[in-house]
Amino acid sequence: xxxxxxxxxxxxxxxxxxxITLSALSPAALAWEPRKPVExxxxxxxxxxxxxxxxxxxxxxxxxxxxxxxLVPVNKxxxxxxxxxxxxxxxxxxxxxxxxxxxxxxxxxxxQANLGVDxxxxxxxxxxxEDTFLLWVHKDSGITDVDGFVKAAKAKGxxxxxxxxxxxxxxxxxxxxxxxxxxxxxxxxxxxGGGDVAKALAGKNADSTVNNPSEALGFYEAGTVLPLAAxxxxxxxxxxxxxxxxxxxxxxxxFMQRSIIGPEGMSAEASQFYTALxxxxxxxxxxxxxxxxxxxxGDFLSGAPLMEYFxxxxxxxxxxxxxxxxx
Numbered sequence: 242x243x244x245x246x247x248x249x250x251x252x253x254x255x256x257x258x259x260x261i262t263l264s265a266l267s268p269a270a271l272a273w274e275p276r277k278p279v280e281x282x283x284x285x286x287x288x289x290x291x292x293x294x295x296x297x298x299x300x301x302x303x304x305x306x307x308x309x310x311x312l313v314p315v316n317k318x319x320x321x322x323x324x325x326x327x328x329x330x331x332x333x334x335x336x337x338x339x340x341x342x343x344x345x346x347x348x349x350x351x352x353q354a355n356l357g358v359d360x361x362x363x364x365x366x367x368x369x370x371e372d373t374f375l376l377w378v379h380k381d382s383g384i385t386d387v388d389g390f391v392k393a394a395k396a397k398g399x400x401x402x403x404x405x406x407x408x409x410x411x412x413x414x415x416x417x418x419x420x421x422x423x424x425x426x427x428x429x430x431x432x433x434g435g436g437d438v439a440k441a442l443a444g445k446n447a448d449s450t451v452n453n454p455s456e457a458l459g460f461y462e463a464g465t466v467l468p469l470a471a472x473x474x475x476x477x478x479x480x481x482x483x484x485x486x487x488x489x490x491x492x493x494x495x496f497m498q499r500s501i502i503g504p505e506g507m508s509a510e511a512s513q514f515y516t517a518l519x520x521x522x523x524x525x526x527x528x529x530x531x532x533x534x535x536x537x538x539g540d541f542l543s544g545a546p547l548m549e550y551f552x553x554x555x556x557x558x559x560x561x562x563x564x565x566x567x568x
Contacts, residue, residue: 273510275310275337282340284325286318288436289406290372290453294499295341297531298369301522308518312339318433321407322349326358334506339366339515342500344411346551347558352409352567360555364503364512365547367519370532371496371539372453373477374415375468377461379445387470387489390449391423397448403427404438404447409567411497412438414558415451415472417565422491442466453497454479454536472496479536496538498554500547516543 281299285291292314299312317325322345332338340363350358378384384393394401403419405412408431416429430447432438435456441447443460450457454477460466468483472495476485486493501519503512522528523541531537542550562568 273336273508273514275308275511275514277337278310279308279312280338281312281314282325282328282338283314283316284318284322284340284345285316285343285406286434286437287316288456289434289438290455290497291341291343291499292316292434292436293455294369294372294535298341298519298522298528301525301527302518304527305521305525307521320349320353321345321410323353323356326350326360327356329363329502329504330356330358332504334508335504336508336511339501339503342498342502343372344497344554344558345407346498346500346502347555348410348414348562351555351559351562360502360551361548362505364505364507365544365551366501366503366512366515367523368498368500368539368542368547368550369519369523369528370499370537372455372499373536373538374411374451374453374472374495374497375457375477375480375483376419376470376472377442377450377452377457377466377468378448379442380465380467381445382448384469385467387484387486390469391425394423394425394427394448399426399428401425401427401449402447403429404441404450405429405431406433406435406438407431409562409565411495412451414561414565415493415495417561418493418495422493439466458535473538477536478533498550499537500542500551519543 281295283292283295295314299314302308302312317328329340346360350360384390403416413429420427435452438450439452439456439460442450443465457466468480471477471483471485472493473485474494
């Protein structure tokens, strides 16, 4: 092959041009982005608070074109979230799998040590909110306050059904609190997801629930269910006439963390991309409205502060599980 001086100069010019083009690109343009659809694993069933929140986030990302590749929700509710945790654990170093969490992030690994899951190894991408809890009864029960609830539950004893999500998760912890505080003997019956729990109460297949607002809101607005008290420090603006348990003399504030995590070994570049992505979601007007409409609380957290938040949550849930005899 004969290489002329002209072709050599042309090659050199092209190389310089490429160099200039690359140097002109901003750091953001050269940063990591997903190369294929991202699995958004949900450690709960369809219709519950975690599922609704994850799918709403997905819709915001799509609406505002915040990611070059779509997020695909995948429900893995088996074993009180064990299925999802094991799945994430098996995807170490995978930059295209993330997970929407709830408090079973704490309780399931504590109760099922054989899973080999250490949540402090996961990548702390973002905490978007803390969900709230209320005590609910059916409107037809005639119960209008906690005193009436306690009287009715005592009279029915172990035949009183408290429906909740999963085994030894947040709903059962709150049921244990109510049993202990008010001297009750309610039977806790676990369901796969918060949506099923809300339907059980609305269909009179349960006597009470401690659903998140987003799970029971439709039935509340239809006049089917009634909130009696909130497990929050202050009254919820969405339910201004509903007292807190603190107001009733029993200080019990409890929240469901709504966070996004990545697998162990996720690249720093991917973690930064997802943190920035969910920070953009948090800043949208739609998300602010969603938090207000669903009685969500909390500031955005990521990185080391979020991991510290997880460590504290793990410790407090270990204490609670020990108190109800699950550890």
